[in-house]
Amino acid sequence: MEAKKHRNTHRGAFILFCVFSFAFFLLFARFVQVQWTGKAEGEALAEIAQQQHKQTRTIEAKRGTIFDRNGAILAQDVPSYTVAAIVDPDDPRRVADPEETAEKLAPLLGMDVEQMERILTKKAKQVEFGSYGRNISFELKRKIEALHLPGIIFTRDTARFYPNGVFASHVIGYAQKNAKNETVGKMGVEKSLDRYLRDKDGYVSFASDAKGFRLPEARERTIAKPDNGANVYLTIDAKIQTFLEDAMNGVEKQYKPKKIIAIVADPKTGKILAMATRPSFDPNKRDIANFLNDAISYPYEPGSTMKVFTLAAAINEGVYNGNETYRSGSYKVGPNTIRDHNDVGWGTITFNEGVQRSSNVAFSILVKEKLGEDRFLQYLHRFHFDQKTGIDLPNEAIGQIRYRYPIERITTGFGQGTSVTPIQQIQAATAIANDGKMMKPYVIEKVVDPDSGKVVLDHEPTVVGEPITAETARKVRGILETVVTSEHGTGR
Missing domain, CATH: 3.90.1310.10 (Penicillin-binding protein 2a (Domain 2))
Known part of the structure; x- marks a missing residue:
């Protein structure tokens, strides 16, 4: 019995020896294979090791x-x-x-x-x-x-x-x-x-x-x-911009308007030297009330500032006589009556005095009787009031020329009904200040690669039209000066 038990023990030991020997053989063979090929499960072990010991x-x-x-x-x-x-x-x-x-x-x-x-x-x-x-x-x-x-x-x-x-x-x-x-x-x-x-x-x-x-x-x-x-x-000039911001702060504090829009441009080039709006915000805090730049995105009725371009059109067409007289106060357009801002007018005055006093009646006569509504509309197109300026800022809007009804055609001559954007007005005004040449406004002077110093984007002044002659522009400027200097001038 004891001899049989001894034989079973030897047999078990032999089986264990064979199992461990086979396992060792497999392990050794795997070791040789990995050493020979440098791969395990298809992955390069050297590369994995390198990745584990590489930092970025x-x-x-x-x-x-x-x-x-x-x-x-x-x-x-x-x-x-x-x-x-x-x-x-x-x-x-x-x-x-x-x-x-x-x-x-x-x-x-x-x-x-x-x-x-x-x-x-x-x-x-x-x-x-x-x-x-x-x-x-x-x-x-x-x-x-x-x-x-x-x-x-x-x-x-x-x-x-x-x-x-x-x-x-x-x-x-x-x-x-x-x-x-x-x-x-x-x-x-x-x-x-x-x-x-x-x-x-x-x-x-x-x-x-x-x-x-x-x-x-x-x-x-x-x-x-x-x-x-x-x-x-x-193109912004920090000194001019600072002056403008201070002036707007003063206006905002004193009058508390809902909006203020101001633009300073070089009429010879179209460069925007300063541009600001109120309400504004601090970009460090991003306390933003209005995400749009009203100077380019806000169409509004320009009011009497539109009279500058009506006057220019009349002079350019040779139909303006500043010494000619008319009856101020009111003017009938079909069933509608247009009135001057003081309702009763100033009696019979010259057209030059009408410009100085900002008479709505004077400009109604210029559009209806002197220029003609169709010819005036052509000048609105020549001054590009029917299209965007293409300024290099996002979200530019466009005004709307209201010219369907007879009364709209006349009121457009003194800035009511029809809307424009401030930047459209600035572009049109460059023609007055720049001897007839209308300049495209822009704010990007250039873009420069900081490493090479190479200019990758460069803007040059662009003439976008010549709606009036140089002589007309000079005459308009001369008359506009009297709006400030004359005793009747509303610009005083």
């Missing part, structure tokens, strides 16, 4: 800077920081005292102390403080660091900064980070020239140990070079 580092690119015509910075990327807190209980670097940390840090971030304390006591490894903790300036970062609060850390980033605040805001627009942490233009020049301004980060790789630390003497290899955004130079 981002080389930050810079979004293009926006300048005024003289090189003053209007928009640029600046360093910013995001403040966070380590709250992992197993991390020795964690926040030691959430209550004390909240009491000291919350006031600097503009947060409620209790709100911050709730964040600091969350079950997480690391927490942030939402918009309160983003875009922290270097100065604020130093103030926070001076508190020596355990567990408070910072990550570096860039933020779009507009140094002048409420300054040509609807022209410049704004840009902000998207979900991919890319800065994207959302309004104004930032949006319309985003394809030029946008940057693209670069990357380098380097060998590291298992914990991700760079190995001594390991060389960096460039994967992609950073591509900085192009710089944009506007």
Whole structure:
């Protein structure tokens, strides 16, 4: 019996020996195969090992800077920081005292102390403080660091900064980070020239140990070079723009209008030197009430400013005699009666005095009896009141020439009924100031590659029409001057 048990033991041992020998053989064969081919499951092991010990580092690119015509910075990327807190209980670097940390840090971030304390006591490894903790300036970062609060850390980033605040805001627009942490233009020049301004980060790789630390003497290899955004130079003149903004602030404070629109242009070139609207906004805060630039997107009845172009048409056609007299006060157009702004007029006066007094009756006679309605309509087209200017800003609108009924044809002559945009008026006015040559308005002077200095986009002055002669333009300017200088002038 004992001999039989002994034989079974030897047989079992032999079977185990065979199994382990076979397993060892398979393992050895697999080892030889991997060593010989360098692959496992079709994957190159050397490449996998290299990937595990290779780290990448981002080389930050810079979004293009926006300048005024003289090189003053209007928009640029600046360093910013995001403040966070380590709250992992197993991390020795964690926040030691959430209550004390909240009491000291919350006031600097503009947060409620209790709100911050709730964040600091969350079950997480690391927490942030939402918009309160983003875009922290270097100065604020130093103030926070001076508190020596355990567990408070910072990550570096860039933020779009507009140094002048409420300054040509609807022209410049704004840009902000998207979900991919890319800065994207959302309004104004930032949006319309985003394809030029946008940057693209670069990357380098380097060998590291298992914990991700760079190995001594390991060389960096460039994967992609950073591509900085192009710089944009506007036609805006910061000094003129500042003067305009201050003047508009004064008007807004004194009269509290619903809208103010102002444009300063060089009539010889079409360059926009200043453009502003109210209400406006600070692109750093993006407290926006109106996303449209009213200077180019708001059609309105131009009122008496339209009389400039009616006068120009009459002079250009040779039908204007400034010394001729007419009866002011009222003028019948079918069943309708047009009246001067004081209702009763000034008796019988000359057309020159009618211009000085901004008489609606004078301009009604010029359209109906002197020019003729059809010929006046041709001049509205020649001054391009029927089309967009094509200014290099987004969302340009167009006015509407109302010319269906007899009364509309006459009221258009003094700026009622028909609508135009401010930029349409500016373009038309360049013909008066520029001896008959009408210039296309523009705000982009040039776009320059910051690395090579090459100009990638350049704008030159463009004549878009000659609705009147140089002699007509000079005569119109002479008469308009008397609107300010004469004793009857409404421009006094």
